[in-house]
Amino acid sequence: MELDEITPLLWQATGETAVMVGWATLFTVLLGLPLGVALVALDKDGLRPMPALKGAIGVVVNVGRSLPFLVLMIALIPFTRVVVGSSIGTEAMVVPLTVGAVPFFARLVETALREVGRDVVQAAQAMGTGKLAIIRKVLLPEAFPGLVAGLTVTVVALIGYSAMAGVIGGGGLGDLAKRYGYERFETGVMVAVVIVLIIVVQLIQSLGDHVARRLSHK
Template sequence: MTWDEIAPLLWEGTGQTAAMVGLSTLFTVLLGLPLGVALVAFDRGGLRPLPALKSVLGVVVNVGRSLPFIVLMIAIIPLTQFVVGTSIGTMAVVVPLTVGAVPFFARLVETSLREVGGDVVQAAQAMGAGRLTIVRKVLLPEALPGIIAGITVTVVALIGYSAMAGTIGGGGLGDLAVRYGYQRFEVPVMIATVVVLIVIVQLIQSLGDLVARRLSHK
């Protein structure tokens, strides 16, 4: 294939990957952030100690993290069909991407929150701040650099997951690599796809590191 034939395919695949990863990241943060907060707040010595519930949440998170993504995609096909009406295509992949990334991101949030000094929380409690106020105005702002770093790592992981989704017709750069680079032995397409993925990952990682450093200095 010539570059004139490859370029439109790359452009379309990149757009589909951006849509998959962008939506999945949004839903992952919306679901994973409160889950990570709950893992810390419900723990012994947390803002609202509920050890039994924390244990249940911990098991759910660990199970979600232990499943290989390709297995997860197949296992939740009924859920995917229920949510989006189909199990193939760009939008369908958003469901397993989100389900797979939420436990991963929740653990990163938990780790970042645990790094916040206990004296800061105790000072807020001494001033009469409620639990939600402490979470919103103390824990999350103090842990923000780590959370941003966690989002960056999660986005990079989602890009890898989205490429894997091409094996079941998920669209995006992974689908392009499978259909053209592997099945049709179009080596230039495979090389171009790998280069684009590397560039995207490097840009996202650099941007995430920059934002995290800026926030950390503040």
């Protein structure tokens, strides 16, 4: 294929990938952030110790992280049909992308929050600050650089997951590489997809690292 034929296909596929990753990132933050906070707050040394509940949440998170994404996509096909009404297409892929990324991001949130010094939390407690206020005004702000770094890693992982989604008709760059690069032996398309993915990942990683460094220096 000529460059003028590949370019519109690349733009369309990149747009589909951006939609999938964008929505999945939003839902991952909305679900994964409170899950990560719960893993810290419910620990035996946390703000609201409930080891049994924390253990149960930890098991669920570990199970979610242990499943390869391709297996997870196939296993979630019935659930995806219920939620979206279809198991293929860009919108449908947001469901397995989110389910796959939430446990991953939750653990990164947990790690970032645990790096906040205990003395900071204890000082807030000594001032009579409530538990929710400590989370909102102490833990999350102090851990923000680590949270940004964790989110960056998650977005990069989601881009990789979205490429795999093309295997079962998810659209995006992975689907373009499969339909043209693999099935039609169009080497130029495959090379173009790889180059676009590398550029996108590098841009996101560089932006995330820059923001995290700026926040850590404040």
